Amino acid sequence: MNRVQGARLFSLPVDLRQVVYALSASLDLVGIGDVAHGKRVGIMAAECSRFLGMSEAERRLLFELGVLHDIGVSSTITHHHLVSEFDWESSQRHCEVGYQLLKDFRLLAPLALPIRYHHTHWYLLRDMVAVDRKVARQANLIFLVDRCDALAAPYYADGSLLMHTAEIRERLAACSGEFFAPELVDAFLKASRSEAFWLQLEARAINDYMLDMLQKREPCITNNGELKVLARIFSGIVDAKSPFTMTHSLGVSRLSRALAEQMGVSAMHCDMLEIAGLLHDLGKLRVPDEILDKPASLTQEERAVINTHSFETYQILRHIDGFEEIACWAAYHHEEPDGEGYPFHLPASAMALEARILRVADIFQAMVQDRPYRRGLSAHDALTFMQQLADQGRVDPVVVAVLEDHLPQMMMAAIPDHEQDHSLIWRIGWPLTHVATSQLCLEQAAHGAGTGAQESA
Structure with missing residues (x-):
């Protein structure tokens, strides 16, 4: 019996700024070996502001x-171009993606326009009458310190x-004058004269700086609706990383709720x-594109x-006050009731019902979703596979039974409407690096690609 359908009576009190800071760690994962680019850009921008009377x-x-300036980047190849080339010809694409992601989210909308222009040369930006002078300075300062970090990257x-x-x-x-506003360059040169400016960019100093900035900000308690919008922004970034997984996280989320x-x-x-x-x-986000594709x-x-990704999820989410259970449920989606899953090898007794639900939703959604290299399985065929996994002790049979009892409804929840649910990602398209892989995607099935539990890795 469905006892809570349609209910929205509870609120999860979470400091939105703490969520943003923690989730910024997921953006830094795109750097793989260099996992603090955004934080360093934020630190340098804040230090330069001291010399600008801000x-x-x-x-x-x-x-x-600075922390979120690369929110439009999910491809490790794109990240490599951005940090290894001073003026990459395709850099504007991720700026537009970042702008589109944030412009309608009330609490982060002030960041949207500066992100849109943070790779625009000053000689062009200064003459854009539609861009407010304050926004132009903010965007150009991020461009300046972003390029500073790119130049410094080989020496960290x-x-x-x-x-x-x-x-x-x-x-x-x-x-x-050409790339950067002269007044911003002057401020940067003054700020960067001291060794302390550069020493703050070392790993041991970055976390302290982050904590100091977080403590100085008044808490911004968000409601469940805003929290979901923010979560969907980040899920869209993850799903856009590969043409294999477009809208996967949204489908898993909807199916998990329907089952719960x-x-x-x-x-x-259910909200959590x-x-x-x-x-x-x-x-x-830390898995190289060439492995996912x-x-x-x-x-x-x-x-x-690939097997590290759920642990990385746990490490990111567990630092958010109020997310303790969410972190576990999200990170346990490859744990199996028989203890043979990863990365924690938990027995069924250590997995909450919500975690067991999410695992079933993750596998089922991956099987029924169309991928570039194959059509999704029918609801009946996917259910048969889930029942086989249940018989093997790899998923919770009780959850699978509920899936069977409400299969048409669950199928609708598992397959999001592209136009309504992730229109941004579909409109802008995948990162440029994925265009060349589209033909390879079609060959995936013929080369032994896994299905079900393996494919949802």
Whole structure:
């Protein structure tokens, strides 16, 4: 019996800024070996603001702008171009994606326009009458310190950054007027004279800076509706990483909620499970594109890389106050009742019902969803496979039984409407790097691609 359908009586009190800061870690995962690009850009922007006469509120905004400036990037190949090429010809694409993602979300909308223009050269930006002067300065400052981080990137790993600061400063100063506003270059040169400016970019100092900035901001308690919108923004970024997974997280979220409602789960936990479904694959942002899009069977080493993604999800979400259960449910979607899942190898007794529901939803949605290389399975065929997994002790048979009892309804929940639910991602398209892989996608099935539990990795 469905006891809670349509209920929206509960609220999950969460500080939105804490959520944003924690989820920014997922964006940094795209760098794979370099997982702090956004944070460093935010730190440098905030430090430069001290020499521009900006208020403390604008300083905080610039920090958050830096942290989220690459919200339109999910491809590891795109990230590589952005940090290895000073003026990549295709850089504007991710700026537009980022703008579209944030422009209608009330609490982050002030970041949208600066993100849209954060790779626009100053000689063009200064003459755009439609762009407010304040927005132009914010965007251009992010562009400046973003390029600073790209120039500094080769020196972080070996600790030699201080030996190269003079050449970095000279390179950026030479771009004054064309790439960057002269007043912003002057502020950067003043801020970057000190060794402390550069030492704050080391890993051991970044987290302290993040905590300091978080503590200075007044809490911004959000409601469940706003939290879901933010979760959907991030799920769209994850799903856009590969043409294999477009709208997967949204389908898992909807199906998880539908199953939970039929099983009498409380309204609040249904809301929380919906969010967990949206965010369950955050850790995939750290998986290289070439592994996710590989048109052949994975090697043992490649499978090991993919198997880290649910732990990465856990590491990101567990730091949000109020997300303790959401973090577990999201991270346990590859755990199996027989203890043979990953990455925690938990027995059934350690998995909450919500986690077991999300696991079933993840596998079923992956099987029925159309992928570029094959049509989705029918509801009946997917259910048969789920029943086989239940017989093998790999999924909860009780959840599978509910899936069977309400199969038409669950099928509708599992397959989102592209136009309504992820229109942005479909309208803008996949990252440029995926265009060349479309033909390879069609060959995936013939090369031993897995289905069901394996395919939903």
